[in-house]
Amino acid sequence: AQKVTQAQTEISVVEKEDVTLDCVYETRDTTYYLFWYKQPPSGELVFLIRRNSFDEQNEISGRYSWNFQKSTSSFNFTITASQVVDSAVYFCALQRLNNNDMRFGAGTRLTVKP
Amino acid sequence: EAQVTQNPRYLITVTGKKLTVTCSQNMNHEYMSWYRQDPGLGLRQIYYSMNVEVTDKGDVPEGYKVSRKEKRNFPLILESPSPNQTSLYFCASSPRARQETQYFGPGTRLLVL
Numbered sequence: 105a106q107k108v109t110q111a112q113t114e115i116s117v118v119e120k121e122d123v124t125l126d127c128v129y130e131t132r133d134t135t136y137y138l139f140w141y142k143q144p145p146s147g148e149l150v151f152l153i154r155r156n157s158f159d160e161q162n163e164i165s166g167r168y169s170w171n172f173q174k175s176t177s178s179f180n181f182t183i184t185a186s187q188v189v190d191s192a193v194y195f196c197a198l199q200r201l202n203n204n205d206m207r208f209g210a211g212t213r214l215t216v217k218p
Numbered sequence: 219e220a221q222v223t224q225n226p227r228y229l230i231t232v233t234g235k236k237l238t239v240t241c242s243q244n245m246n247h248e249y250m251s252w253y254r255q256d257p258g259l260g261l262r263q264i265y266y267s268m269n270v271e272v273t274d275k276g277d278v279p280e281g282y283k284v285s286r287k288e289k290r291n292f293p294l295i296l297e298s299p300s301p302n303q304t305s306l307y308f309c310a311s312s313p314r315a316r317q318e319t320q321y322f323g324p325g326t327r328l329l330v331l
Binding site: 137 | 243
């Protein structure tokens with residue numbers, strides 16, 4: 105069975121702090137995709153990153169970075185020097201390659217205070 | 219502009235009154251799907267469609283119907299809405315059914331009284 109766990113329900117930080125959002129997944133598939141989406145207060149889902157299970161290289165995009173560790177089934181997301189505009193709910197998701205079956209975590213609500 | 223659109227964006231209705239939420243994409247995508255988002259549960263798939271006239275149940279299909287008569291549209295039908303269907307609904311599409319990133323619509327907030 106596929107499952108995604110985001111153990112942190114809510115996180116609150118002060119602007120400029122670094123923050124890491126945890127994501128742990130379960131799957132029997134050997135190949136799959138992992139995603140992070142951002143949902144700002146306006147409600148839409150904003151795609152942040154897709155990572156193929158073949159590629160364990162960490163990725164950095166501006167203040168965002170992702171640490172994928174297949175050995176621990178984790179795909180953590182770090183925001184460096186957080187800003188108020190980073191306040192949102194962040195979802196981690198796992199997708200099977202054969203049929204687009206996508207499982208989301210429950211989400212982590214990040215609040216960045218000025 | 220490439221996009222997935224949903225209508226209406228907000229809807230308040232009463233128990234038992236049939237409603238349809240439309241979803242349309244202009245990207246010629248084969249795959250479309252519907253999700254509902256509930257607090258503490260993330261997004262759960264309701265139905266998906268691999269192509270025209272091909273639909274299948276997701277994780278939480280009870281109380282919903284869909285149809286895929288043309289490639290661009292994938293309406294979600296609630297024949298007899300109930301309060302437990304109060305939720306935020308997202309439509310998504312991707313070019314094909316496999317190995318593709320899904321693009322999400324803006325969401326529809328539904329309140330069933």
